[in-house]
Amino acid sequence: MDKDQGERDDGIPQGFDDAREMLRTLIASRKLVKDRLNSEPIKTALRLIGEAAERGVERDRLDAISVLGKAAEISKPVADLVQPVLRTALRSPLPQTGNWGAADDRYYLAKGTSVSDEPWIVDYAAVELAQGDVAEKKSREIWAEIAIHRSEDIAGALKTIERAFADDRRISGYPADTACRKLNRILGALGNPISLADVPLGEGFGKSFSALVLQGGGIKGPDSRVLRDETALI
Structure with a gap:
């Protein structure tokens, strides 16, 4: 130089x-x-x-x-x-x-x-979690912890994650099997923070969670089985 x-x-x-x-x-x-x-x-x-x-x-x-x-x-x-x-x-x-x-x-x-x-970091973390590459792991765990533990309620955090995931899939145009793999990773990262969160579930938690999971709807095969397993853990 x-x-x-x-x-x-x-x-x-x-x-x-x-x-x-x-x-x-x-x-x-x-x-x-x-x-x-x-x-x-x-x-x-x-x-x-x-x-x-x-x-x-x-x-x-x-x-x-x-x-x-x-x-x-x-x-x-x-x-x-x-x-x-x-x-x-x-x-x-x-x-x-x-x-x-x-x-x-x-x-x-x-x-x-x-x-x-x-305050802006909560939504930022949710978007990073939703839009991270399939291969991401360590950063995904940090973003998941921030998105859940610092949220006002878990339902709101899940809504932000679901919207960001839907936007990313629409813009990037990746196939359904990739969407399912990404959801597997996201749900895996969310399991521990949700189970340990000291924040309320919030109104519409079940609906928000279902909306996120349904982003991988219609997929068959190993990826869908893993997705069902991850869903059962939360």
Whole structure:
């Protein structure tokens, strides 16, 4: 990377891209440690990443929240430094992920987002749960927990998930067997949060749950049997 556009000779990053890569490298090499947190390069990197998380373009915001979410998992001193940055950045709603990032990126985005208690995050989590890839697992579990445990009632959360799933299926046009597999994963992720939720079921819980399950209606074969099994567990 050109020193004029990236990192200066003294190691201080000059832009978001360089700051992000610096933090990723420090995390991967286990060098983001307490006695380095007050160094000028790291303070500058965190400032630049925080600015991108708060008001960067859509992909930069997602990247920034994800890398901060990963940093927050390292140790309590790092979490104490990073979590206020996350809370400030998450005052403004994030864009939905769409096709952004790999599974690891999405997981740490979910972890980073979970730090905040902003009201918009509840519906955001429900949509991410509904529209995640079939192969997603770790991020799906976090989104399910947020969508249920922070909701006003479970029926309302299920309505949001069902609408988001229906919209995603209509826009993406994936086949019925894919819809059934996605529903299997969603219902599997919802089982534990619903059983442990300290929020009311809400009016129309049964109707809301049925509407979600019926998004996979008409499917036969192994996927439909798994869907019935998942339904029986909730």
